[in-house]
Amino acid sequence: TLFIIDIWxxxxxxxxxxxxxxxxxxxxxxxxxxxxxxxxxxxxxxxxNGLITGRAEQLTAEAVQKKFNVAPTLVVANPIPLQFWKRETLWRDDSHYGQGSYTMFDDVRIDNSMRAHYMGVADKNAFEANVTRGSPLLFWSRMPVAQIVDAGIKRTLKISDQRFTDPLVGDRFSAYFPIGDESK
Structure with missing residues (x-):
């Protein structure tokens, strides 16, 4: 509902x-x-601010349903620093995720891209059992996202939190795991 350090x-x-x-x-x-x-x-x-966040989450869920024909299982509206009337919206269902924005005066806008997060129930259980055992990231992450980072022959599984995908901070909230031959 509020930014961590709210100037107002x-x-x-x-x-x-x-x-x-x-x-x-x-x-x-x-x-x-x-x-x-x-x-x-x-x-x-x-x-x-609580009412703004609730409205942003409600309108985002409706817009995602209308745009992608997907019923989000989780919608999060994060406040924007200094601009209490705006929210960055994040949504996901069991297999896909996306984002958008909400402004009290302009309504909600959903980005056109919808991406697979590979963290559905079956995927997450497989990661926990085989790859990420002991990783604190899956413990505290509310919106985990997995992607394969391909660096030539060496492939790595990157697991991060959807809420922290900004390039400025994203790597601080990510865990990397070798996959393929090097994970044996």
């Missing part, structure tokens, strides 16, 4: 405390009022 929450918190402390130092009556107003605004902001 921090601004409301700092402003409320700062104004209250100033009023207390000058001896004004009801010096706690700005802090209480700030607290109420923060609660309203958190509620509004």
């Amino acid at each position: 929450l921090w601004a409301a918190l700092i402003t409320g405390v700062w104004v209250s402390r100033r009023r207390e130092r000058t001896g004004k009556a009801h010096w706690r009022t700005p802090a209480l107003i700030s607290f109420a605004a923060i609660c309203a902001y958190i509620l509004a």
Whole structure:
């Protein structure tokens, strides 16, 4: 619902405390009022963000159903830093995944590409039994994605989390496993 470090929450918190402390130092009556107003605004902001996220997830599921004729089993709407009214949307079913975007003012947009994640129930069980045993990645990953990285003769299985596919951070949230002859 909220970005990890939400600038708007921090601004409301700092402003409320700062104004209250100033009023207390000058001896004004009801010096706690700005802090209480700030607290109420923060609660309203958190509620509004929850509603935005819920709406983004609902509209994304409907748009994926309409566009690809697929009923997503999981939809996640991640907030965009500084832009609380926008969400990056991620969806998946048992065999495919995709993404899109949601803006409170422009509705939802689904990317045209739908990719196989190779992490359906049967695939995931095979990976856990044969390849990724002991890997903490599958333990904490909510949206695992597998792909074969081909570097000539050497083939590697890359498992990552769909939520962290941005090239700037993607490799930090990935695990690589040799496949083929070198995995024996």
